[in-house]
Amino acid sequence: MKGMTLIVKTMTALLIGFILLFGAYVILTGHLSPGGGFAGGVICAAGLLLVVLAFGADIVRERMGHRMALLWETLGAIGFLAIAALGFITGTFFAHFVRHGAGFRLFTGGSILYSNLAIGLKVAAGLFGAFLMLAAFRETERTDRGEDGGD
Amino acid sequence: MLHAVLPFVLCLVLFIIGLYAISVKKNLIKVIVGVIIIHNSVNLFLVLIGYRVPATGSAIAPIITPQMGRDAMDVRELLSHSVDPVPQALVLTSIVIGLAVVALMVVMALRLHQKYGTFDLTEISKLKG
Amino acid sequence: MSETLLILYGVICFMLVAALVAVETRDLLSSVLCLGAVGFGLAVVDLIVGAPDLALTQVVVEIFAVVLLIRTVVAREDTTREFIRDTPHVAAMGAMIMGILIGAYVCFQQLTPFGDPPMVMGASYMRAAEEAGATNLVTAVLLDFRAYDTLGEATVIFAAIMGCYALLRTRGRKEEHEGHDADS
Numbered sequence: 001m002k003g004m005t006l007i008v009k010t011m012t013a014l015l016i017g018f019i020l021l022f023g024a025y026v027i028l029t030g031h032l033s034p035g036g037g038f039a040g041g042v043i044c045a046a047g048l049l050l051v052v053l054a055f056g057a058d059i060v061r062e063r064m065g066h067r068m069a070l071l072w073e074t075l076g077a078i079g080f081l082a083i084a085a086l087g088f089i090t091g092t093f094f095a096h097f098v099r100h101g102a103g104f105r106l107f108t109g110g111s112i113l114y115s116n117l118a119i120g121l122k123v124a125a126g127l128f129g130a131f132l133m134l135a136a137f138r139e140t141e142r143t144d145r146g147e148d149g150g151d
Numbered sequence: 152m153l154h155a156v157l158p159f160v161l162c163l164v165l166f167i168i169g170l171y172a173i174s175v176k177k178n179l180i181k182v183i184v185g186v187i188i189i190h191n192s193v194n195l196f197l198v199l200i201g202y203r204v205p206a207t208g209s210a211i212a213p214i215i216t217p218q219m220g221r222d223a224m225d226v227r228e229l230l231s232h233s234v235d236p237v238p239q240a241l242v243l244t245s246i247v248i249g250l251a252v253v254a255l256m257v258v259m260a261l262r263l264h265q266k267y268g269t270f271d272l273t274e275i276s277k278l279k280g
Numbered sequence: 281m282s283e284t285l286l287i288l289y290g291v292i293c294f295m296l297v298a299a300l301v302a303v304e305t306r307d308l309l310s311s312v313l314c315l316g317a318v319g320f321g322l323a324v325v326d327l328i329v330g331a332p333d334l335a336l337t338q339v340v341v342e343i344f345a346v347v348l349l350i351r352t353v354v355a356r357e358d359t360t361r362e363f364i365r366d367t368p369h370v371a372a373m374g375a376m377i378m379g380i381l382i383g384a385y386v387c388f389q390q391l392t393p394f395g396d397p398p399m400v401m402g403a404s405y406m407r408a409a410e411e412a413g414a415t416n417l418v419t420a421v422l423l424d425f426r427a428y429d430t431l432g433e434a435t436v437i438f439a440a441i442m443g444c445y446a447l448l449r450t451r452g453r454k455e456e457h458e459g460h461d462a463d464s
């Protein structure tokens with residue numbers, strides 16, 4: 001698969017930074033405004049999906065293969081568990097291990113911010129990896145049938 | 152009385168449409184479509200259960216804004232006007248799980264298509280490997 | 281009957297029509313696109329009933345799901361004959377729908393009326409919002425008051441993604457251990 005036309009590639013190269021920035025914003029301010037780890041993670045995954053569709057899976061796989069995506073997803077899951085386990089410092093499982101106080105600033109709400117980061121990483125990497133595997137699968141299927149790639 | 156249950160009845164109709172697709176259609180993609188419609192109908196039902204028509208004014212989202220009070224965390228307006236946050240929190244995770252399950256179903260359908268060359272369920276059950 | 285309720289009913293009816301078209305059309309691509317319409321209708325309902333978190337998530341998830349499904353159905357033809365109308369099948373369908381309708385009637389007797397939830401836990405979570413420290417109550421419920429639930433959901437997502445990886449392995453066991461004839 002060679003990817004799409006030049007117009008799509010140029011626009012993707014321009015927009016992908018903003019999409020990932022918006023995803024990071026939604027993850028980071030999940031405890032203050034609408035959003036959170038799940039929504040922001042899916043936004044980041046959708047941005048990476050745009051890159052896969054526009055440039056083709058091969059170019060993306062050179063930078064970040066599905067094994068790397070699996071590694072990041074596992075890191076996110078373990079990070080969430082670790083944040084939960086850090087609650088033993090002050091009390092029980094899932095207790096806040098830091099006390100930021102409450103308010104409308106970024107560093108408020110105890111461990112919620114870090115949990116959001118871990119969940120966002122996990123969701124983004126997991127969905128992106130699954131889609132990358134799916135793209136690779138379509139390619140092998142095409143070559144099996146002897147067709148030429150190119151949607 | 153009618154408005155007390157009518158939105159839930161519409162959710163039920165959506166659920167039955169999805170169930171119809173699952174039980175009658177013989178195409179794997181149509182079955183996946185039915186599962187997603189059922190998923191959407193259940194999410195819709197849970198969101199509607201948490202909705203509240205306050206005595207005065209209109210309902211607001213369960214988010215505290217700085218305009219609500221002088222001190223940092225004023226929840227009085229939230230208590231009188233906000234919708235229920237608990238079903239929303241449950242549905243939020245359910246939506247993302249639905250996406251992961253859709254990916255899993257699509258992958259299974261593609262594997263079946265690779266093995267049997269068709270999405271037709273009757274053909275697949277006839278061929279049996 | 282207020283304006284909000286009218287808009288709500290309109291959007292839900294739009295979802296119903298889109299779902300019917302998605303189920304009944306012969307073209308798989310149209311079916312998938314109408315499914316996307318159902319999801320976007322759900323996002324609009326979320327906005328109307330005061331759930332911006334859900335609307336945000338639903339829009340992006342729907343885009344992702346529709347792209348996945350389009351990549352699956354594109355260049356594939358629908359050749360099914362879905363007109364099996366023998367008597368046992370129709371009878372089973374009728375019995376199932378009657379059962380669901382009777383169960384729904386009983387449930388609707390017990391259901392709290394629309395627009396007036398009891399909000400027992402919701403109100404107590406709101407009073408304890410300062411303790412959690414998050415101004416977004418949905419995130420506070422998700423990651424503080426009911427964090428065990430979120431841990432379970434994260435596990436389910438992990439399992440589903442692992443299933444995708446396991447089903448999509450292009451390099452099979454046969455290639456890795458050359459000589460052993462894998463029977464799967």
